[in-house]
Amino acid sequence: MTRVTAAPPSEYVEQVLDVVDAIPPGRVMSYGMVAEVVRERTGSGSARTVGAVMARYGSAVPWHRVVASDGRLPPGHEDEATRRLRAEGVGFRGVKVAMDAARWWPGDPA
């Protein structure tokens, strides 16, 4: 029925959330990687816009599996993200995620 549309999720937003939701446990993708995949579908987007979408709609998806390209965790949620990722078996290198081992692309084996 009439659903609230105070902030109607655009097609772009849906695609971003879809990609993030597909990341398997124990693996991660960077904002830039997500942006690239979404760009193949919608034809537009960038790492920065993905970050903007996550900030607004991230709560609906496993946001902790999206990290910065160098393995840093999202500002303000580092604690939470670290806990969840460790629980999934993601490797760490200091406070950062070990991207070389955890990085995942759609189509790759989980």
Added chain:
DNA sequence: ACTATGACCAGCG
């Protein structure tokens, strides 16, 4: 319609 903002990224000093 326009401006400002930002959970980014790669390059450079």
Added chain:
DNA sequence: ACGCTGGCCATAG
């Protein structure tokens, strides 16, 4: 390792 710069483009006001 650290800070700064330019480019990126959807969202919000």
